[in-house]
């Protein structure tokens with residue numbers, strides 16, 4: 311694993327935190343915080359530079375001692391001081407820093423006064439009213455801490471949709487290739503395209519006697535089989551993602567798909583609506599008395615209830631059933647509806663392709679325009695552009711536009727919002743562009759009002 315500047319900066323940040331919890335000299339703590347910032351903002355990769363035999367260059371706030379530590383971390387991934395501090399302090403103490411509202415100073419006070427070393431201990435102390443007795447902590451703070459630590463302890467681990475899709479796609483095509491398998495659909499929150507998914511829910515149809523269950527359990531990414539029966543199973547993948555599998559009959563595929571796509575709230579509302587019409591909906595179909603009237607496809611199920619098909623993305627019981635009933639379902643934006651992309655980086659800053667490559671790729675995807683939005687100079691780590699480089703890029707874009715058909719490249723920038731809300735490039739330069747995106751990349755720690763003032767000032771830029 312290559313060690314990046316961000317890793318070195320993180321190590322310095324952790325050293326500063328640990329020193330502060332320990333109650334070290336404030337100047338020493340600040341030196342590590344400043345070093346973390348300098349390293350993070352440095353424009354070249356230390357590992358590469360050291361591998362090439364170069365010296366660590368002079369950086370603000372980095373003397374001989376810190377330069378040696380940069381070298382040590384860049385080559386070994388750690389430094390002796392960090393390891394020593396980790397041994398001197400309770401092992402889980404940095405876990406406490408992840409709880410909103412707890413900085414090193416408070417963690418230090420809670421540790422020294424109440425011997426709190428873990429989130430669980432913190433929770434019990436808050437619940438028992440012991441925190442308010444620590445100097446500097448009041449009753450209000452105690453309530454806030456209790457809520458924050460409760461939320462922290464209850465956070466379940468969810469996967470981003472894009473991450474989950476890597477596992478889902480591979481598993482679905484593996485199962486599809488099993489003899490006797492007909493349909494494989496990933497249902498659940500994944501099919502509803504939620505931003506995160508708790509687990510994957512697969513609905514499969516297969517011939518009787520198909521080895522689909524055995525194949526599922528034997529998938530080489532499976533770490534543990536949690537449950538397994540004739541038609542259902544649950545496994546845990548090596549990534550920690552759980553997968554539930556259901557094998558259903560062909561004639562109830564639509565009903566099963568609808569049931570396992572959810573959401574639960576949507577299902578409940580559908581069932582209630584069916585009851586009002588004297589019908590019953592379950593995972594096997596739509597029934598009138600004992601007679602099955604629909605269920606082979608999702609469309610047939612909705613139709614039996616007098617509804618048009620409702621797209622999975624809308625099935626959250628947020629008014630979609632009422633809207634479907636009166637024929638007012640919204641039309642969803644689809645990939646084919648997209649005409650342009652207004653945020654594109656190229657290799658001039660931290661992207662990989664050239665402007666031409668990006669323009670041609672966008673055109674191949676059916677887009678009509680893109681805006682090239684590189685970073686500005688302040689973001690040295692991402693090779694941000696200065697005014698001269700930006701103007702050269704504009705000339706390049708002019709030449710490209712003169713040549714390309716069915717594609718317009720817009721001149722733009724992702725300009726940095728500086729600490730005080732002014733922008734990283736002069737207005738005379740920005741006014742030459744078609745589009746300006748302004749972004750915050752630093753000082754995320756400003757107090758709420760200062761941060762708001764900063765953004766508002768940037769938005770007021772003429």
Ligand code: DGT
Nearest residue numbers: 498499507508509511569570571572573574577578
């Ligand atoms: P997740 O996994 O937390 O991201 O969310 P879902 O929606 O995938 O939920 P999950 O995996 O627990 O269940 C998959 C679907 O199965 C869910 O969307 C609807 C259905 N389902 C699960 N439990 C129930 C239930 O108790 N009643 C009803 N009507 N449907 C349920």
Ligand code: CA
Nearest residue numbers: 498499509510
């Ligand atoms: Ca799920």
Ligand code: CA
Nearest residue numbers: 509510511554
């Ligand atoms: Ca599930």
